[in-house]
Amino acid sequence: MPIGFGAFVEEINLRQIGESDTGKLREALLEYGLLVVRDQGLAPDEQVAASRIFGSLETFPNTGNQVAGVPQIFRVASRPADGHVEVGRYWHSDGSFREVATPITLWQTVEEAREGGQTLFTDLQLAYRELSLEMKRKVEKLITVHRNGILHPLVMLHPKTGRPGLYLNMGLTHHIQGLREGESEELMAELDQHFSRPGATYIHAWQKGDFVIADNLRVAHKATSVSADQRRILNRTTVSGNDVFWNKVDGREKLVA
Template sequence: MNITPLPLGFGAVIEGMDLRQAGPGSAKLLRAALLEHGMLVIRGQSLTPQEQIAATGLFGSLETFPTMRGQLDGLPEIFRVASRPEDGHVEVGRYWHSDGSFRAEPTPISFWYSVLQSDQGGDTLFTDLQQAYAELQPEIQQEFAGLQTAHRNGVVHPLVLKHPKTGIPALYLNLGLTGGVLGVGPERSQALMQAVDRHYSRPGATYRHHWLAGDVVVADNLHVAHKATPIDPAARRILNRTTVRADGVIWPDEAGGTAGRLAA
C-alpha cells in the first residue's frame, strides 16, 4: 500500500490496496493515514454492500438507518445516494456539511463507495475545516471560539470544534441544517454563516472528486466537510455511504509520517 498526499494540504491517495483483503496491519495504517490527512481516496475497488460494511468496520462500529424507498433491504448500514429516487436519496447535501452533525455526538467518519457513475456531473467537493480555522485572523478566531450553533433539531455544537483525538480546532458548521448562531441577532447570525460558507469555498481550499465506478472515499467528518454538486436526473448514478458511530470509532494511537509508507 502506498500513501501519497494530495497537493492541497489535506487528503491522500491510497494505491495498491484491495479493501476486501485488508488485514490488521493495513487497517492500522489506514486509520493513521485518515487521522493525519483527513480524507482518503482509494480507486479501483470492487465491493459488494456486505464487503463495504466490513471495510468500513476497519474504522469502527457502523451507524444504521431506517429502511426507505431506494435503500437496501436487510442492510440498514447502507445509506444510498442516487440521481434517481428509485435508486436512493436524491438532492442530498448540496451545501457544505459534515455527515451526522445533527447528532449530539457527531458522526466521525464517512465511507462512500461508487456503485454506478455517469460521465458528467455529480462531483463532490471537500474542504479542510482545520485549515479553515487556522487561516482566520486571530481576532476572528477568538470571536468564533466563543460561539455555538444550533441545528434545527435543537442539537448544539461549538462553532470551533476540537478533534476528539488530536485536539486540533476546526471551523465546524453544517450550512444546510444549522438554524443559527446562538447569542447573536438573526442578521448577525446569517452574516456569520454566509461568511463561513464563503471561507470554506475560498480559492485553493477545495478538492473536487470526480467519481469513477469503484471509487472509495473515506472522510474524517471532524477534519473535512463536503458538498455535493448537481447531476442530471436523467443520468443514473449510485453512491453507497456507510458511517461510523461516535461511540464506536477506532482512532489510532498516533498520526504522522504515513506518506509513502508501505504495508504488506
C-alpha cells in the same frame, strides 16, 4: 491532491485487509482527513465489512429505495427509485445533527455519472488556521444550534488529535447562539464563502470502483448536481460517534472516568 489535505491510497485490497493495513489506514485518515482508494468495487456487504475497521456503523430505515437487508448503507442517487436524491448540496459534515456527531463517512461508487455529480471537500482545520486573528476571537467560543436543538461548538477540537477546526453544517444549522438573527446569518454566509475560498477545495470526480473515506471532524463536503437522465449511485456508510476506533485501546473500549 495539491491542497494540503487528503491522500490517494494505493496497492490495497479492502476485501482482504489485515491488522497492519488497518492500522496504516487509521493513521493515514488522522493525518490527511480524506482518503481515496481506487479500483475497489465493493459489494454492499464488503463495504460494511471494510467500513467496520473504523468502528461500529450507524443504521438507517429502508424507505424502499435502499439496499434491502443492509441497513448500514445509506444510498444516494440521481433518481428517486435508486436512492435519496438532492442530498447535501451545501457544506456540511454528515451526522452533525446528532448529539455525538458522526465522525467518519465512507462512500463506494455503484454507478458513476457521465457528467457532473462531483463532491467537493474542504479542510476545516486549515479553514480555522487561515481566519484572521479578529475572526478567530469572534468565533472561538460560539455555539451552533441545529434545527433539532443539538448544540456544537463552532470551533471544535478533534477528539483524537486535539486540533481546532471549524464545524458548521450550512444546511441544518438554525442559528448561532448569542448572535442576533441577522448577525448569525451574516457570519454563516461569511464562513460558507471561506470554506470555498480559492485553492481550499478538492473536487472529487467519482470513478468506477472508488472508495472514499472522510474524517467528518477534519473535512466538510458538498455535493454538486447531476441530471436525472444519468444514473449515478453512491453507497454511503457512517461510523457511530459512540464507537469510533480512536475511542478504543487494543480493541477494547476506553474507560471514561
